[in-house]
């Protein structure tokens with residue numbers, strides 16, 4: 001039986017996927033509210049296909065609990081934030097989960113850390129927790145799925161498994177192989193740790209490059225998207241899309257682990273993270289510029305569409321809109337906000353529906369390109385639109 005520890009955005013779909021494919025699973029979360037909801041048959045966040053997967057797992061007998069199970073395999077999927085000051089990983093959730101496992105697990109249990117960790121974390125913080133009296137096998141199996149396409153990617157992405165012992169690695173490959181159709185690469189723990197963080201760092205640096213091009217082209221009065229489109233016709237060029245900033249739990253977080261641990265070796269990564277982090281400030285300056293150009297008096301005439309960090313999810317973590325709202329708040333300014341994916345009452349000025357949001361607003365800033373926006377295009381026709389995601393077109397639409 002597999003005990004999945006942490007039933008958030010990653011742990012829950014993983015537990016459900018394993019159970020739906022015939023692995024006996026118990027999911028554990030120390031948040032009693034999460035466990036209560038799951039035991040009532042409710043999913044805890046919005047994701048395409050999650051309800052159906054939940055149903056399939058329930059039929060196979062998945063259980064949810066606040067307690068850790070006595071079993072031979074554990075998958076740890078708890079948060080791994082960074083320390084605000086040092087930028088190094090804060091391993092406290094992983095450490096406390098492993099300590100709890102060690103209290104209940106039998107000899108020879110396999111403990112798979114699925115949480116993203118900085119290279120060396122398992123050696124530095126997890127291995128020292130083990131005692132010589134009880135042999136435990138450690139492994140790292142980082143997750144690559146993207147919210148919005150999690151269920152497909154869980155099945156189809158390739159995976160990396162790092163373990164001390166090749167036989168244990170092969171056992172873990174069989175567990176994930178119950179549902180994973182992608183390649184499963186076996187390696188050592190440190191390599192698995194490094195590859196996961198580098199993957200997200202690669203994305204962060206390339207997004208920063210696109211953001212820098214955006215600011216450069218804007219200064220020159222040139223269309224960055226047209227320029228990127230043409231450049232990407234080169235067979236060896238693939239520039240990403242610029243945007244209002246980077247959110248979520250991975251790309252704006254994980255690369256800091258490298259900067260925190262290796263400041264001397266990471267000036268490029270450090271600068272890239274700063275560029276991305278400054279994008280909400282850039283959006284603010286563009287809003288002010290448009291207000292001046294179009295004679296819009298007061299931020300109560302401005303509406304931000306989208307609160308989540310990306311389209312069609314309900315995850316707000318590190319969202320560029322929240323960062324922009326903080327900038328506005330510091331300046332004593334407030335504008336209207338609406339997000340069809342997020343219940344009312346999360347932030348000041350949040351509206352319950354599109355009609356209320358648009359009433360009296362002259363400038364709409366599209367911060368997130370939710371699919372629902374396409375249905376509302378007609379309602380925006382008499383508004384000036386600043387589209388930071390390039391999902392809308394028209395004479396009234398301008399871009400970052």
Ligand SMILES: NC(=O)c1ccc[n+]([C@@H]2O[C@H](COP(=O)([O-])OP(=O)(O)OC[C@H]3O[C@@H](n4cnc5c(N)ncnc54)[C@H](O)[C@@H]3O)[C@@H](O)[C@H]2O)c1
Pocket residue numbers: 005006007008009010011028029030031034077078079080093096097114115116117143144145146147248249250
């Ligand atoms: N969200 C993503 O898109 C994504 C993608 C790839 C990898 N990851 C990585 O996966 C890991 C988990 O991220 P997430 O987004 O699922 O986090 P999350 O915050 O959504 O979920 C974590 C869950 O763990 C629970 N928890 C924390 N400590 C616990 C403990 N000691 N015992 C039991 N439960 C505990 C929390 O209550 C929470 O429900 C992180 O390392 C993250 O970097 C996330």
